[in-house]
Amino acid sequence: MFDATALNRRNHRVQGLFRLLFGTMTMLLIIPVLIILGTLIVEGGPALSIDFLFSAPTNGMTAGGIFPALLGTVWLVAVALLVSVPLGVAAAIYLSEYAGNNWLTRLINLAIINLAGVPSIVHALFGVGAFVLFFGMGTSILAASLTLAIMTLPVVIVATLQSLQAVPHAFREACWNMGATRWQTIRRVVLPNAISGILTGIILEVSRTAGETAPIMFTGAVFFSPFLPQGILDQTMALSLHLFVISTQVPNVPEHLPFAVALVLIAMVLLMNSLSIAFRVYLRGKKKW
Amino acid sequence: MNTTLDTAQPAKAGREDMDRLDGAWYLDKLVQTLVFVGGISAIVFIIGIFAFITKEGLGFIIHDLNLKEFFLSPRWAPTSSYHPTYGILALIAGTASVTGLAMVVAVPFSLGAAIFIAEFASGKLREGLKIVVELLAAIPSVVWGFIGLTIMNPLIIKLFDVPVGLNVLNAGIILGLMAAPIMTSISEDALKAVPDRYREAAEALGATRWQVIYKTVLPAAKNGLLGAVLLGVGRAFGETMAVLMATGHAINIPTSVFDSVRALTATIAAELGETAEGSEHFQALFTIGIFLFLITFIINLTADLIVRGVRKG
Numbered sequence: 022m023f024d025a026t027a028l029n030r031r032n033h034r035v036q037g038l039f040r041l042l043f044g045t046m047t048m049l050l051i052i053p054v055l056i057i058l059g060t061l062i063v064e065g066g067p068a069l070s071i072d073f074l075f076s077a078p079t080n081g082m083t084a085g086g087i088f089p090a091l092l093g094t095v096w097l098v099a100v101a102l103l104v105s106v107p108l109g110v111a112a113a114i115y116l117s118e119y120a121g122n123n124w125l126t127r128l129i130n131l132a133i134i135n136l137a138g139v140p141s142i143v144h145a146l147f148g149v150g151a152f153v154l155f156f157g158m159g160t161s162i163l164a165a166s167l168t169l170a171i172m173t174l175p176v177v178i179v180a181t182l183q184s185l186q187a188v189p190h191a192f193r194e195a196c197w198n199m200g201a202t203r204w205q206t207i208r209r210v211v212l213p214n215a216i217s218g219i220l221t222g223i224i225l226e227v228s229r230t231a232g233e234t235a236p237i238m239f240t241g242a243v244f245f246s247p248f249l250p251q252g253i254l255d256q257t258m259a260l261s262l263h264l265f266v267i268s269t270q271v272p273n274v275p276e277h278l279p280f281a282v283a284l285v286l287i288a289m290v291l292l293m294n295s296l297s298i299a300f301r302v303y304l305r306g307k308k309k310w
Numbered sequence: 311m312n313t314t315l316d317t318a319q320p321a322k323a324g325r326e327d328m329d330r331l332d333g334a335w336y337l338d339k340l341v342q343t344l345v346f347v348g349g350i351s352a353i354v355f356i357i358g359i360f361a362f363i364t365k366e367g368l369g370f371i372i373h374d375l376n377l378k379e380f381f382l383s384p385r386w387a388p389t390s391s392y393h394p395t396y397g398i399l400a401l402i403a404g405t406a407s408v409t410g411l412a413m414v415v416a417v418p419f420s421l422g423a424a425i426f427i428a429e430f431a432s433g434k435l436r437e438g439l440k441i442v443v444e445l446l447a448a449i450p451s452v453v454w455g456f457i458g459l460t461i462m463n464p465l466i467i468k469l470f471d472v473p474v475g476l477n478v479l480n481a482g483i484i485l486g487l488m489a490a491p492i493m494t495s496i497s498e499d500a501l502k503a504v505p506d507r508y509r510e511a512a513e514a515l516g517a518t519r520w521q522v523i524y525k526t527v528l529p530a531a532k533n534g535l536l537g538a539v540l541l542g543v544g545r546a547f548g549e550t551m552a553v554l555m556a557t558g559h560a561i562n563i564p565t566s567v568f569d570s571v572r573a574l575t576a577t578i579a580a581e582l583g584e585t586a587e588g589s590e591h592f593q594a595l596f597t598i599g600i601f602l603f604l605i606t607f608i609i610n611l612t613a614d615l616i617v618r619g620v621r622k623g
Contacts, residue, residue, distance in 0.1 A: 032518040039520045040430045046422030047439060050490050054446055057457050111348025119345060131614060132352035138541070138610040139359060139603060140548025141451075142575045146582075146599040150362035154587065171355050178352070202338035232450025235550040235575075239582050261452045268456050269555060276460075283456050287449060294448045298441055 065280030109177025165241025180222020411482025458556025500534025
């Protein structure tokens with residue numbers, strides 16, 4: 022009775038075929054990228070050294086290292102985070118703990134989706150119009166970082182919101198029943214239980230901010246600067262823009278140099294993302310409820 | 311925001327509860343106001359973006375904009391000394407051709423990969439693939455542009471024996487690879503959102519795995535998948551650095567995938583640095599920005615409405 026009929030066998034074969042087909046499609050998406058990453062490593066790897074990371078470009082950017090660009094990226098990311106993290110966490114707390122199911126909440130969600138979806142070059146135009154010109158910041162780290170912060174705000178909001186919502190509602194109710202105010206509940210119960218999830222979101226935010234190019238092109242990052250930035254009103258070089266500049270704007274750059282810059286940039290971003298993922302997996306294993 | 315309070319929340323302190331009006335109570339109100347400001351900041355920023363790019367582009371729209379020329383002329387020559395022309399037709403064609411090819415490349419593969427991850431893979435393989443897809447989505451656009459410039463360019467010249475490898479094909483493949491991870495992960499979410507009881511019911515009727523997917527899961531996840539594709543379109547449409555570096559940046563209405571083109575976004579990125587603030591050219595670039603903003607706004611709104619329709623239904 023349980024022998025496979027011809028139809029069963031055919032169905033089984035068809036299913037195997039589809040499994041193979043979709044598996045192949047998945048691999049076809051992943052393998053080219055792995056080949057590309059391999060090429061970056063082979064071409065750029067030999068040029069990497071501690072000296073490359075910590076010395077300035079020389080000979081009209083055709084030799085030397087990337088230190089000013091690296092430092093500039095650190096400045097830009099740090100200032101952007103000072104704005105986007107408090108704002109994003111506040112927004113997520115509002116959406117998770119206060120907002121009702123009404124038109125305002127829908128409007129906020131729509132705005133977040135659009136902040137993430139507006140092209141990066143439009144964010145750049147906004148940065149020029151608002152921060153550089155209207156608020157008179159000029160092309161500066163401050164203007165570029167504010168532009169980056171607004172552009173990447175959805176990353177923080179979404180990650181924080183997810184970890185806040187993962188805290189069971191019963192925890193809040195227990196706290197309210199003891200007479201705690203809403204803020205006491207958030208501060209003593211909700212945030213401590215969500216903080217690690219928020220941290221993984223912040224790491225993602227760092228990675229995202231460090232890789233952006235278009236928003237900083239006209240707001241604060243420059244092709245080349247002989248000086249290191251001293252404060253937030255200075256202009257700066259940045260790693261992502263540096264890759265664009267030496268691969269398209271500067272003649273006679275030796276071939277390995279842009280590969281090495283691309284490798285540093287991508288290693289930085291992937292490292293951050295892997296860290297965030299590893300952290301998340303570790304936390305999931307630890308979760309008590 | 312009293313209207314947002316529901317019954318599960320602490321009672322609102324009234325005049326009669328004077329004992330609640332202590333420091334903790336005021337702190338609570340203060341925090342509520344602060345997070346509310348954070349909450350509406352996204353709305354403020356979106357309105358701010360539209361307001362400021364409109365402010366800079368308004369002069370051009372009022373004084374110089376010839377709608378017919380702007381949308382129907384393929385001649386974008388803002389720096390011409392005797393007769394500057396602002397026609398974005400060729401730029402629209404450039405953006406459309408590259409985005410279109412990217413979708414042809416990315417949609418089938420993303421859906422295939424999403425089906426594989428959600429329905430066929432399990433355990434460690436599934437987790438591993440999800441992580442790889444997430445990492446692929448993190449590669450910065452300038453790196454993709456660089457890949458188009460240094461790896462794809464010589465490859466296309468060699469494979470197809472064409473003089474220039476920076477063209478629609480190059481940028482389309484690059485954008486496809488960029489958009490695919492996002493489309494894969496959103497599609498996968500949409501497939502996972504289909505309740506397991508649908509699958510169980512189909513399996514109980516004797517359907518094979520593929521029949522379950524084809525007849526039950528895909529129709530149920532249809533809207534979510536459509537939303538994922540739209541978000542991919544939005545992403546490819548608005549991409550800047552990669553298309554700037556991989557399209558060849560030549561103003562041209564393409565007739566084949568081997569033609570170089572120029573995209574709307576890339577035009578702004580390439581020219582904004584060379585224009586004087588407040589000049590006609592400067593304002594024209596902001597006008598393109600307004601156009602981009604409106605198009606992506608419509609794409610995102612539509613995607614959101616479609617996906618929301620799923621959740622309700």
